[in-house]
Amino acid sequence: MSATHAEIAALRRHYLWRATSVAFLSVAINLIYVSITGAWPILWRSAASGFFLLLGVNWLIARQLFEPIRRFLDGETPFENIQRRLTQLPLLSARYVGLLSIVVVAFQTSTPWWIPSVGLVLPPPTIADFATICIVLPVFFFTYTYFVVSDYLAGLCEFIFSRYGHNLGLFFGSYPLKLLVALVVISVAPLATIVVHLFSYDGERLQLDILIDVASAVLGITISAYFISRSLLRPIGILSRAMTSVAGGDLAVRVPVTSNDEVGELTGRFNDMVDGLRERERIRETFGRYVDENIAAAILRRQGDGQRSGEIAEATILFTDIERFTTIAEYLAPHELVDALNDYLETVLEPIRRHGGVVNTFIGDGLFASFNVPLACENHAAAAVRAAIDIQRAVGRRTFGMAGVALATRIGVSTGSVIGGDVGAGKRLSFTLLGDTVNLAARLEELNKDHGTRILVSSSTCAACRGGFAFQPLGKVAVRGLSEPIAIFSVDPTVGKA
Incomplete structure (x- = not known):
């Protein structure tokens, strides 16, 4: 939402008062001088010169400096056109004040030389005093x-x-x-003025001048220190609070760049960093929708450790597929088919995860899950069989999708050694499991067609379960890819542990 005309006017008015507030500081220093010296007759002349240049002329200059910013706020010019003016606004404002204050201070300090009848208590200043004041005060007003x-x-x-x-x-x-300018103006400048007065005057004049120096320094330093500390510390405070939020997990943070120096540049880079973290988190969340979160965590952990080599571990593999899926797909509309398939997969996923398994890959209407790799799972063979039984029970008692499609699933389970690792090329990698155990589980799922069964397990899975399930031996069968026939067992999903 753009700014209203009232808000723009308030912003400009605020800037004008800030830029011209030095006029009132000049009057305050003059009041200190005349109060201590009693030279009240010259106050109006000093105040008039300060107000005319530091307030009047400076006001007109400040309006012109702010004009490009006003046009941007009004929507008349793009931000890129006023960036330079915006970042240089403090320097430009201070530069014109410095130039105007040289004229003002030179006029006010030199009046005792060329207007002798002004009722001054103190004699005209020395050349060293005059030069020092004409340097110190403009530098102070600039700062x-x-x-x-x-x-x-x-x-x-x-x-x-x-x-x-x-x-x-x-x-x-x-x-x-x-920082350097602030320290010099606050500490060195008042001391330099006092030192010059010590060498320029003595007696009562010295006392009065030092008193003027101290009083003016206290006023100027108090006001300046407030704005200096705000200007230098405020951006750091904003950045520090933002860092605390990000450390707490809030990646929605984006902070304004409020300074035109290295801290501002650091704030900009902080925003870029948070944008990058937010993008990576979005990618990770998206990644997690397609890959099981435990698989994703394993990939990220292995890549973080610089590992790509495979590792051998004992695991139980579970393959599942929908019976007669091709026939079902022929009479369902595409959106009905996808809806039913997603509903089915959600039903199948729940028992796998509940029993400690991890889904590695979705393969069309089926999936490939593993137990004990990459997520450790105690008694993984029994856990996989329990998951298979629960899948059959869950699928058998309901229909899927808005179309209410009844589906039947076949499952193959095998236990043995597997090789796990990152497979791929370039920037495209996938954590997968390889080996005879994986191939055997896939073949067992297919063999359910020949034996009219719902769950088939290998002899290694049956042995690892140590009883507790209704295993039915079906003899030995030749399995494509294996040189020797293997013993297979069916599992009755209505009997045994669940």
Whole structure:
């Protein structure tokens, strides 16, 4: 949502007062001077010169500096056209204040030389004093304005970020230089003025000048330190809070860039980092929809360790397929078929996961699950048989999809050694299981057609279960891919553990 005209006017008015507030600081320093010296007759002349240049002329300059920003806020120009002006706003504002303050301070300090009848209590300043004041005060006014406008810029950037979604992308400031200038102006400048006065005056004049220096320094440093600390620490505080949120798992964080220096650039890179983390999390969540979360975790863990080599482990493999699926697909509309298939797979997945198995791959209307690899599963052979029995019970008692399709499933289970590892090329990898145990489970699922059974298990699975299930030996059969016939067993899903 764009800013309203009232909000834009308030933003501009706020900036103008910030940029011209140095005029009131100049008057305050003049009040300190006349209060201590009693030179009240010159107050109006000093105040008038300060107000005319630091308030009046500076106000007109500040309006022109803000004009491109106003056009952006009004939607008249794109953000890219005002980025440079935005990031340089503190420096430009302070530069003009510095130039104007040189004229003001030179005029105010030199009046005792060319207007002798002004009722001054103190004699005209020395050349060294005059030069020092003409350097120190403009530098102080420059620094004050820079940090005051920098503080304003932080609020303006937050507003632009919240309303327009734009962040600073240009950085011309220097955080170390800001710190250096702040320290010099706050500490060195007042001391330099006092040192010059110590060598320029003595007696009562020295006492009065040092008193003026101290009082002015206390006022100026107090006000400046407030804005300097806000300008330097506020962006760091915003970034620190954002980091805390991200550390707590909140990847929706995006923070405004509120400074034009290295901290602002760091904030921008922080946003880029969070965007990258958010994209990776989105990819991982999407990945998890297609691959079992335990498989995904194994792949990520292995890649994080730099591992791609295979490993051999003992596991139980379960294959399941829908009986007469091709015939069923012929009379169902595509959306009905997909709806029924998804409903069926959800029903099959639940027992597998409940008994500690992991789904490795969906193969058309079937799936391939493993027990004990990559997720450890105690008594994995018995767990796989329990899962097979529960699948048959769950599938047999219901229909699937909006069309209410009845489905029957065949299951093959085999136990033995498997090879697990990342298989693929380039950036496309998949964690899979290989070996005779996997092939045998797939063949057992197919052999259910020949024996009119629902669950077939290998002799190794039967032996590993150590009883507890209604196994029925079916003799030895030749299995494609194996050199020797193997003993197979059927399982009655209505009998035994579940």
